[in-house]
Amino acid sequence: MTQWQKVCSVDDLQPNSGICVLIADQQVAIFYMPKEGAIYAINNYDPFGKANVLSRGLCGDINGQPVVASPLYKQHFNLQSGVCLEDETVSVRVYPIRIDNGSVQVSLVELVS
Amino acid sequence: MSNKQKLVVIGNGMVGQYFLAGLVNQSIRDAFEIITFCEEPRPAYDRVHLSAFFSGKTAEELSMVSADFFEQHAITLHLNDKAAHIDRENKTVTSAKGIHVQYDKLILATGSYPFVPPVPGHDRRNCLVYRTIEDLEAMAAAAKTSKVGVVVGGGLLGLEAAKALVDLGLETHVVEFAPRLMAVQLDEAGGAMLRRKIEDLGVIVHTGKNTSIITDGEQCVHKMCFADGEELETDVVLFSAGIRPRDDIARGCDLAVGPRGGIVIDNSCKTSDPDIYAIGECALWNGMIFGLVAPGYAMARTVIADLAGNVASFTGADMSTKLKLMGVDVASIGDAHAKTPGAMVYTYQNGASEVYKRLVVSQDKKYLLGAVLVGDASGYGTLLQYYLNSIELPENPDALILPARSDESVGLGADALPMAAQICSCYDVTKGAICQAIEAGCTTFGGLKAETKAATGCGGCAALLKSVMNSELSKQGFVVNTDICEHFAYTRQDLYNLIMVEHIKTFDELLEKHGKGRGCEICKPAVGSILASQWNAYILSNEHLGLQDTNDTFLANMQKDGTYSVVPRIAGGEISPDMLIAIGQVGKKYKLYTKITGGQRVDLFGARVDQLPLIWKELIDAGFESGHAYGKSLRTVKSCVGSTWCRYGVDDSVGLAIELENRYKGLRSPHKIKFAVSGCTRECAEAQSKDVGIIATESGWNLYVCGNGGMKPRHADLFATGLDKETLIKTIDRFLSFYVRTADRLQRTSVWMENMEGGLDYLKSVVINDKLGLCEQLDQQMQNVIDTYQCEWKTTIADEAKLKRFRHFINSDQPDDQVVFVEERGQLRPADEEERKHFKLVEMV
Numbered sequence: 001m002t003q004w005q006k007v008c009s010v011d012d013l014q015p016n017s018g019i020c021v022l023i024a025d026q027q028v029a030i031f032y033m034p035k036e037g038a039i040y041a042i043n044n045y046d047p048f049g050k051a052n053v054l055s056r057g058l059c060g061d062i063n064g065q066p067v068v069a070s071p072l073y074k075q076h077f078n079l080q081s082g083v084c085l086e087d088e089t090v091s092v093r094v095y096p097i098r099i100d101n102g103s104v105q106v107s108l109v110e111l112v113s
Numbered sequence: 114m115s116n117k118q119k120l121v122v123i124g125n126g127m128v129g130q131y132f133l134a135g136l137v138n139q140s141i142r143d144a145f146e147i148i149t150f151c152e153e154p155r156p157a158y159d160r161v162h163l164s165a166f167f168s169g170k171t172a173e174e175l176s177m178v179s180a181d182f183f184e185q186h187a188i189t190l191h192l193n194d195k196a197a198h199i200d201r202e203n204k205t206v207t208s209a210k211g212i213h214v215q216y217d218k219l220i221l222a223t224g225s226y227p228f229v230p231p232v233p234g235h236d237r238r239n240c241l242v243y244r245t246i247e248d249l250e251a252m253a254a255a256a257k258t259s260k261v262g263v264v265v266g267g268g269l270l271g272l273e274a275a276k277a278l279v280d281l282g283l284e285t286h287v288v289e290f291a292p293r294l295m296a297v298q299l300d301e302a303g304g305a306m307l308r309r310k311i312e313d314l315g316v317i318v319h320t321g322k323n324t325s326i327i328t329d330g331e332q333c334v335h336k337m338c339f340a341d342g343e344e345l346e347t348d349v350v351l352f353s354a355g356i357r358p359r360d361d362i363a364r365g366c367d368l369a370v371g372p373r374g375g376i377v378i379d380n381s382c383k384t385s386d387p388d389i390y391a392i393g394e395c396a397l398w399n400g401m402i403f404g405l406v407a408p409g410y411a412m413a414r415t416v417i418a419d420l421a422g423n424v425a426s427f428t429g430a431d432m433s434t435k436l437k438l439m440g441v442d443v444a445s446i447g448d449a450h451a452k453t454p455g456a457m458v459y460t461y462q463n464g465a466s467e468v469y470k471r472l473v474v475s476q477d478k479k480y481l482l483g484a485v486l487v488g489d490a491s492g493y494g495t496l497l498q499y500y501l502n503s504i505e506l507p508e509n510p511d512a513l514i515l516p517a518r519s520d521e522s523v524g525l526g527a528d529a530l531p532m533a534a535q536i537c538s539c540y541d542v543t544k545g546a547i548c549q550a551i552e553a554g555c556t557t558f559g560g561l562k563a564e565t566k567a568a569t570g571c572g573g574c575a576a577l578l579k580s581v582m583n584s585e586l587s588k589q590g591f592v593v594n595t596d597i598c599e600h601f602a603y604t605r606q607d608l609y610n611l612i613m614v615e616h617i618k619t620f621d622e623l624l625e626k627h628g629k630g631r632g633c634e635i636c637k638p639a640v641g642s643i644l645a646s647q648w649n650a651y652i653l654s655n656e657h658l659g660l661q662d663t664n665d666t667f668l669a670n671m672q673k674d675g676t677y678s679v680v681p682r683i684a685g686g687e688i689s690p691d692m693l694i695a696i697g698q699v700g701k702k703y704k705l706y707t708k709i710t711g712g713q714r715v716d717l718f719g720a721r722v723d724q725l726p727l728i729w730k731e732l733i734d735a736g737f738e739s740g741h742a743y744g745k746s747l748r749t750v751k752s753c754v755g756s757t758w759c760r761y762g763v764d765d766s767v768g769l770a771i772e773l774e775n776r777y778k779g780l781r782s783p784h785k786i787k788f789a790v791s792g793c794t795r796e797c798a799e800a801q802s803k804d805v806g807i808i809a810t811e812s813g814w815n816l817y818v819c820g821n822g823g824m825k826p827r828h829a830d831l832f833a834t835g836l837d838k839e840t841l842i843k844t845i846d847r848f849l850s851f852y853v854r855t856a857d858r859l860q861r862t863s864v865w866m867e868n869m870e871g872g873l874d875y876l877k878s879v880v881i882n883d884k885l886g887l888c889e890q891l892d893q894q895m896q897n898v899i900d901t902y903q904c905e906w907k908t909t910i911a912d913e914a915k916l917k918r919f920r921h922f923i924n925s926d927q928p929d930d931q932v933v934f935v936e937e938r939g940q941l942r943p944a945d946e947e948e949r950k951h952f953k954l955v956e957m958v
Contacts, residue, residue: 012923016659017666022922027929033631035621045931050946051675052921052931056666059659060633063599069634071663071671 002096004105013039013104018068020044020055023106028095029055030104031068031079038066040079041097041106046070047090054092118217120145120420121206123196123362128393128409129222130157130177135413137186141421147188148214150206152195153245156183161406164273166249167280169826175246199366201386218388220416221363221376225356225394225404230265234327237335240350243274252351256281259348261333263287265324267294271353272438275316278351279439286317286345288337290354293320298434298445302462303485306469310441310488313467319345356404358395371397380426381419382412390416403430407538414541431501431538435486435493440828442490447500448473448483456482459511463488470514472496479505484514494577502534527577527584536581537567537574544581551585558582597858598635601628605783605858609643613854618648619656638662639858642745645781646853647894649901651908652781653915664743667919668905669725674932674943677725678718679705680742681732682778685752685770685790686713695735703728706940712749712787714740719941721928723920729906738904741779745859747786750774751799755792755809764809766792769838773807776842779902780849780895783856783865787821801829804862805845810834814841818848818876819866827863830873833881843892847880850891 007021013032021028027044044052049072057068059079066079076085082094096107122129133149136142151157158175159165166175183190195209199219207213227242229235239255242248256262262278264271267289278285287294293304294311308318323340330336333346358375369377369385375397382390382398393409394402403409408430418425435444451458455476462469466488473483481499486492492513499506499513507513530536532545542565555564561582562568568575595604601623603611608623617623620640624632632640641660645652652661653668664670669677681696696715700707703724705717720728742748752770756762770790780786789800790807800806806817806829813835820829833844856865869875878884909915921929933949934941 008924012917014658014918015655019918019923020921022925022927027922036631049673049675051673052929053671053675056663056671056675058634058637058662059631060600060637061631062633064630066631067633072673072675074634 003108004098004100005108006103007106008104010099010102010104016059018055018057018059020052021106024108027052027055028106029068030097030106031055031059031066033059033066039097039099039104040066041095042068042077042079042082043093043095045092046072046075047084047092048073048075117146118144119215120147120218120220121196121214121216122147122149122220122222123206124222124224124393124395125149125151125153125157125190126222126224126393127157127160127177127406128224128413129220131410132220132222132392132413132416133186133188134182135417136420137188139417139421141417142186145218145420147186148191148216149183149188150191150194150196150208152193153247154193155246156190156192158246160244163243163246163249164277164280166246167253167277172246196362199362199389201366201368201389204388216388218420219390221384221389221391221395222393222409222413223359223362223391223395225358225402227352228355228357229352230324230354232324232326234335235350235352237327237350239334239348240327240352242352243270243277249277252277252349253281255349256283259283259334261286261347262349262351263337263345263347264351264353266353266355267291267318267320268297268353268355269295269434269436269438270356272311274351274353275311276439278349279314279316283349284317285315286319286347287311288322288324288339288345289318289320290323291320294318295443295445298449299443299485299487300450300471302460303449303469303471303487306462306467306487307438307441307443310467311439314439314441316439356394356402358397358402360395363391363395371400375402378412378427380415380428382416382427383419390419392416398427399429401429403432405430405432405434408432410539411541433497433500435490442486442488444484444486444490444493446484446493446497447481449485451483453482459514461511461514463516472510472514474506474510478510481506481510486514494574498530498534498577502531504529527581530581536577537565537569540566540569542567547578547581548585551582551589556586597639598633600624600630600632600636603627605639605643606855608640609647609854612640612643613647618644618650620644620660621656632660634662635858638665638745641665642781642783642858646898649779649781649898651903652905653909662745667722667725668729668739668743668909669720670743672718672943675929676718676932676943677720677722678716678742679720679725679728679732680710680714680716680740681737682740682774683714683749684774684778685750685767687752687767687771692736695732695737699728699731699735702731704934704941706942710749713751714749716742719934719943721921721932723926723928726910726916726919730910733904733907733910739779739906741905744781745784746779746781747774747777747788750777750788750790751803752790753792753795753797755790759792761795762792762809763794763811764792764814766790766798766807766809769807769814770798773842773845776899777845777849779905780853780898782849782853784859784861786849786862802826803829805829805848807841813837816841816844819862819873821861821863823861830866832873832877844880846895847888847891848876850894851876851879851887854891854894 015034018029018031028041029044031040044054046053053071057071059068067076069076077092082091084090098105156178196206197209198207204216227244241251262283263286264275265288267287275285275287294307324337325340326338327335330346334348337345360370360374360376363376376384376391376395378391378396378398384391392412412427415425415427433446451473457474459472468488471485484496530544534544536542536544550564555561568578596602637660700717706719708716710716750770750773752766755766756764787803788805789798789803791798791800792809800808801817802820802822808815816833817829818832821827933944935944935948
């Protein structure tokens with residue numbers, strides 16, 4: 001069974017943009033698109049720019065895939081798989097995430113694995 | 114033992130290198146082991162644009178060879194070693210350093226040397242020539258202790274050299290033996306017009322002067338005495354009186370040379386020894402030396418074809434040229450002097466705008482024989498095609514040089530050119546080759562350049578290439594996709610119009626009505642910028658926040674480690690000591706790395722996202738406001754100190770700069786905008802390198818537009834002269850509003866204007882003469898932006914809800930542990946990867 005941990009409330013999220021949370025020493029970027037009812041969580045570390053900045057990237061879609069563009073050098077990462085669109089050998093970790101009764105929850109099991 | 118033939122190339126100048134670069138792309142390359150000698154300490158560089166060295170280009174930037182070229186293509190390069198002797202009997206070459214190599218085929222690309230007239234005193238100190246980068250370094254060294262410089266020779270190279278002296282800050286003279294400048298290419302009236310224009314630029318021209326001796330001067334180092342008894346004092350003498358072929362190595366092995374020098378070659382570029390070729394300026398073909406690079410390239414191509422066993426012949430070269438001499442356009446085509454029997458001449462002279470044009474046509478007025486253009490060479494491409502392809506002239510050939518009347522186009526359309534027409538003479542690219550590349554799927558201008566190499570040499574054919582491309586694309590039924598991205602099938606200009614006309618206030622509304630999907634990092638910031646330009650709402654409000662580019666989202670500039678830099682506005686670069694101290698105190702308190710910017714303000718680096726509001730609270734309390742360094746918006750209005758303090762100042766440049774900066778601050782635009790105001794024509798504020806530059810003159814303000822620095826620097830164009838302040842501001846209002854409305858995303862004013870059909874003249878007709886009847890709207894648009902200005906930081910600081918975002922983690926007050934600094938020269942900087950391993954985060958504040 002998936003173990004969920006509350007990280008913040010829906011009111012803390014930035015619609016159509018990203019925020020960053022700290023859980024178990026990991027930085028997790030959370031993107032929220034209320035119109036589509038979509039929420040995504042990926043690791044905040046940009047493997048190209050080598051800095052914790054992905055939560056501050058612009059999000060949108062490319063060919064139907066939800067993506068965030070790195071604010072440093074503009075590589076795109078698929079928000080569902082974490083794979084970089086420009087270089088498929090590079091990916092960032094993705095985390096299960098859900099909204100339950102106004103609380104935003106990330107799966108702990110996945111985090112410690 | 115290799116069974117490859119040994120190919121030795123003597124000389125790695127532009128032509129020698131062109132030969133190598135061409136050869137390694139051919140399959141016959143594998144038949145040869147290639148060895149080349151280069152006498153200079155660096156491989157081939159662009160000698161044609163040598164004077165760019167003094168306007169800031171480095172030797173590396175002038176290089177024509179990538180760093181790994183020789184290694185990549187297994188070519189043995191003997192750098193800094195001159196080939197000294199050829200033994201034809203044993204087929205060997207010996208170098209000055211004693212290297213001894215065998216050859217099967219030998220290519221001489223030894224080039225030329227500058228001719229120095231044998232006047233007594235020609236070898237005095239600081240009497241120099243202009244040919245190599247070492248020569249340039251010697252010039253720069255000489256200029257440091259000099260005030261006056263003289264160029265001997267008023268030809269093409271001489272005037273290039275004069276530009277170099279001007280760039281070095283010397284009082285510059287040109288001394289020419291002939292009665293006019295560029296005597297080979299220009300007729301008398303053309304030469305006179307060029308002289309006037311060059312004298313306007315501060316160069317003093319002396320024609321009909323024969324130097325008899327150079328001796329000790331009284332005020333300067335040297336005194337030049339002329340045959341007519343006049344004298345001229347100078348500190349530096351630069352000889353640029355023509356070139357002579359370097360044929361000494363050929364003479365040393367008894368190859369045939371011409372009576373006045375030059376290694377004799379036949380149509381396949383072979384010398385009198387069939388295993389030895391000569392190409393470029395050292396070669397004498399049909400009694401002629403070609404002192405231009407294009408014929409040298411043609412010879413190189415001939416030799417490559419000959420080595421491959423193909424029939425190829427060099428049949429002479431067209432010596433037509435177009436160039437910009439000290440900013441003056443000059444072009445000469447074919448028989449410029451009308452020496453052809455029966456030739457007819459048309460001339461057009463416009464004294465006011467200093468334009469001179471001359472057409473030489475055949476007796477029956479059907480064919481173009483030659484042309485001279487001074488001051489406006491825009492017709493060069495068309496005229497050259499008429500000349501090279503013997504295209505029949507229109508009924509009234511003078512239409513080709515008269516100013517265009519509004520309703521008729523006299524330019525030769527790309528369709529009129531035959532497939533064999535040469536579009537690019539540097540790389541011998543025909544219209545046929547371009548069409549072929551387009552058919553093969555190459556449909557962008559950049560792609561076409563990369564594929565065919567056309568317009569990558571001197572660049573003179575770029576406009577023609579573009580018109581061939583456009584005409585071919587439309588003929589083949591291509592629709593050029595100008596959509597901004599996959600979410601909107603519109604250009605930025607279309608989106609602007611939709612937003613304006615339909616009063617659209619948010620991205621979501623625009624997406625719903627005219628787009629699809631969710632948007633992306635292309636369309637979101639572009640639309641965010643348009644909404645801000647048009648309605649000027651607070652950019653961090655909930656409906657706009659997600660649209661903003663990296664830097665706009667936190668109203669600061671993100672640096673490589675994810676921290677930010679902070680730039681308060683310092684309008685016009687004027688700041689009181691107290692304000693300066695206030696910045697210093699903030700910098701000190703938050704341990705920020707501090708640097709003065711090129712735009713006359715102070716940049717504070719290394720602020721964490723959670724520190725930004727604290728820093729800005731203190732800056733705002735001290736009286737600062739946002740500098741918008743993070744936005745695609747007005748950055749700075751740089752100024753010199755102006756008439757208030759300066760002995761030479763003509764008007765108050767600082768006062769105007771502050772007024773303009775406060776007027777346009779906060780204006781969101783397709784790209785950043787930079788201004789400068791200079792208080793006199795000495796131009797200390799460098800206004801001519803800005804999008805908008807203003808220079809004070811005795812008769813009012815002169816306005817320059819569409820300049821920029823950066824990767825591809827461009828001098829601004831003079832837009833209007835002698836303006837009073839009110840007219841000046843009105844003109845800038847309209848110019849900026851029109852730019853904001855019609856430019857592409859991330860398009861600076863220079864590219865915007867260059868891509869505009871009709872260019873500068875069209876822009877003037879819209880902004881100054883209100884050709885489109887738009888000016889009232891443009892005025893209103895600007896007034897709205899000015900009336901709704903807000904300091905975004907002030908608004909943000911006052912809004913508790915907005916400040917919630919300014920922390921690294923939404924659920925913790927910890928800072929980002931990846932941000933690590935080390936100290937250097939007494940300040941902090943981001944630690945590099947190696948350093949990170951050894952340092953832990955130091956608590957900053």
